[in-house]
Amino acid sequence: MKVDIISIFPDYFAPLDLSLIGKARTTGTLDLTVHDLRTWTYDVHRTVDDSPYGGGPGMVMRPEPWGEALDAVATPEATLVVPSPVGKPFTQADAYQLAALPHLVFACGRYEGIDQRVIDDAASRMPVREVSLGDYVLFGGEVAVIVIMEAITRLLPGVLGNADSLTEESHAAGLLEAPVYTKPAAWRDREVPDVLRSGDHGRIARWRRTESLVRTAARRPDLFAAYPPENLDKKDRKA
Numbered sequence: 001m002k003v004d005i006i007s008i009f010p011d012y013f014a015p016l017d018l019s020l021i022g023k024a025r026t027t028g029t030l031d032l033t034v035h036d037l038r039t040w041t042y043d044v045h046r047t048v049d050d051s052p053y054g055g056g057p058g059m060v061m062r063p064e065p066w067g068e069a070l071d072a073v074a075t076p077e078a079t080l081v082v083p084s085p086v087g088k089p090f091t092q093a094d095a096y097q098l099a100a101l102p103h104l105v106f107a108c109g110r111y112e113g114i115d116q117r118v119i120d121d122a123a124s125r126m127p128v129r130e131v132s133l134g135d136y137v138l139f140g141g142e143v144a145v146i147v148i149m150e151a152i153t154r155l156l157p158g159v160l161g162n163a164d165s166l167t168e169e170s171h172a173a174g175l176l177e178a179p180v181y182t183k184p185a186a187w188r189d190r191e192v193p194d195v196l197r198s199g200d201h202g203r204i205a206r207w208r209r210t211e212s213l214v215r216t217a218a219r220r221p222d223l224f225a226a227y228p229p230e231n232l233d234k235k236d237r238k239a
């Protein structure tokens with residue numbers, strides 16, 4: 001998978017050299033390049049922003065550098081991903097969709113955002129997805145891109161040692177996963193649930209299923225309400 005990130009803070013992406021993402025880059029699973037938007041500025045101050053039309057606080061990112069950057073970086077297979085507080089909420093389903101695409105270009109906004117014409121111009125020649133990580137606002141798009149890149153990269157073939165992790169984890173099937181435990185069996189007078197030490201795999205699976213449903217109903221009623229009823233079997237209904 002080819003990924004290009006455009007930002008005025010390229011050093012923000014040093015974490016993408018580490019751990020499993022760094023290994024995915026080394027093995028060639030992930031072809032990631034970070035670009036400094038100021039590469040496409042030509043004034044002595046390398047200016048990327050200006051005051052907003054219509055007035056208002058802060059500054060807006062100028063369209064010219066962005067237009068030239070996207071012209072230089074985007075390929076015919078590119079999808080533009082723009083983290084933004086006004087974007088569509090990013091979900092695990094989106095992570096799977098993006099992980100299946102051949103080329104992603106991330107545009108990291110700063111200040112009050114990117115001139116809307118940049119998005120509109122890009123949308124005339126490639127798919128554009130404006131995504132939000134949640135109902136809060138960051139300083140810019142960089143941290144959101146790191147989060148999205150982690151969510152995507154772990155889905156790429158060969159990145160996770162045990163791909164089975166992907167089928168059981170939270171949000172994989174629309175539910176929160178059950179609690180997890182490891183040794184010791186007792187810790188600060190707290191015991192691991194006996195069922196998990198029973199060796200009865202059918203009973204363990206049912207316990208985990210019940211815990212997952214109960215946890216999802218309690219913490220994410222929105223997910224629970226959206227969970228297809230046909231996926232609930234008779235045993236679940238006793239939960």
Ligand SMILES: OB(O)c1ccc2cc[nH]c2c1
Nearest residue numbers: 083084109110137138140141
């Ligand atoms: O919260 B965010 O994901 C986000 C993304 C982009 C910009 C640009 C200026 N503030 C931003 C916030």
